[in-house]
Amino acid sequence: MAGRSPSQNQVKLLLLLPFFLWLFAFLLLPAIMMLISSFHNEGGQGFTLGQYVKGLTHPLYTTAIKNSVMLSLVSALVGIVVAAFAAYSFTTFPPKSRDRMLSVSNMMTNFAGVPLAFGFIVLFGTNGMLTLLFKQLGLSFLVFDLYSWKGLAWVYIYFQIPVGILLIYPSLYALKQEWRESASLLGAGTVQYWLRIGVPVLLPGLVGTFSVLFANAMGAYATAYALVTSNFNLLPIQIGGLVSGDVFPRVELGSALAIILFLILALALFINEKMLRLARRGLNDGR
């Protein structure tokens, strides 16, 4: 720490400048512009809460919000359950195959958006491989309409699973083998062990992961967009249509809806942050 002259400090600050400029130009300023715009009237002027009122009362947008929240809740819930079971199963394998399984799962987080929509159309579309296979096998009850809510839910669940595994896997290390042995020595069965020890220990991590998955689905746009462009009334689809659609753009309303979406996400991530802190504290107490 010796010999720090003022000029050296100036050089350091100068080197930090590009980062601050970039942050300002592509994160801060756009966010401020969006916030300001959300309080403008249709002409881009004045000050009004009208856009928020419209966003929170017009049936088109309230339905979009409701649909998005429901789809995100369901896909996050199913996704986290599947991911938890899968991640735990991975841990029971020898290190080499375990790591290989994790790598495959992690890599599949890249299979999202447009490619995912395409893959699902080939699988479950009207002439999809599994659609035809199920019909030929007389299992028509397994056939579902990809372009319906049920279909969309499947797609969302699909992309939640690898993300869930990625997030849950590290928290499984909190479970110590000795606890399981002690529990079993004291006469606890598998179910009892999980209910009394396993799940409570993992709970903060699970809740945190759940909120991240929820946010992940809430903000997802590409998959639903590529699947059926605008047949689904989802919040991100509405925002996209308002600011860059073929129809006359209404950036002000789009901005207000984007702020609403951002606030929902911020809340979910805030819960995640709290849960992570709780998990960390729980871990430290345990030692």
Next chain:
Amino acid sequence: MAANLERKPAAGRIWHGLVAAVVLVFLLLPLLVTFLFSISTVWQDTVLPEGYTLDSYVRLFTDQRFLDALGRSFLVAVLTVALSLIVMVPTIFIVSLYVPSLEKWLQTVVLMPFALPGVVSAVGLIKLYSNPPFAISGTIWILIGAYFIIILPYVYQSTRNSLRAVNAAELMEAAEVLGAGKAAAFLCVILPNILPGVIVASLLSFSIVFGEFVLANMLVGGSYEVVQVYLYHMMGVDGHLSSATIVTFFAFVLILYVLVLKIGNRKPRTALPSEGGKEETA
């Protein structure tokens, strides 16, 4: 008795094997059928394709529109990652060693992209950059600007971890005691040591930029068509070209991932014993 003891773990084995297998097959299935589609001749109303051919790939790699899109995606990714490293590596280095008061703030800022999905950040960017004086909407520049922000968390995490792992503070001190200036010490001592971490960050960022669709479509669309936007337009027109595009994209991601694993698993080279000097953790 003995048989009983052995059977229980065996049953657990089968159960866990089954769960892992079902989930992995489910995850790989859409990619596998996409691959199957890309090598099929006709696949419309049969469970399996009627014949196989590599024709789609020949057509794809002679399609000028695809090659142009591929070139653009590469250019965007290379420029974004290069600019990000040039700006961020010195920034993270300076903040973590000399301006610790900014550290906490920086950590929060780099996580911002997680709370801002593409569709939300696109709104502000469109608002700001589609009119003069900064009408860069529809050009490569707005993409580079926006992607820089998206890859921040990955670049920050990798670089910060590498600086910690090689004990950058002690390395700097040693270099300076031996007479090196700060700049020389950073360039000749710190940089080579954190290189593996920086490369991992670059490869991850590269795959993220390459796979990004929302901003590319909303901010730039057809006026600077990248691979993902090309794929979106192709989807309704030619399934064979689309599937070949996806498989090509995924082969590329696979290569990046293998490189990340290879480089990431290498132990950081450090001559210093790592005793005592455990840095403050956040």
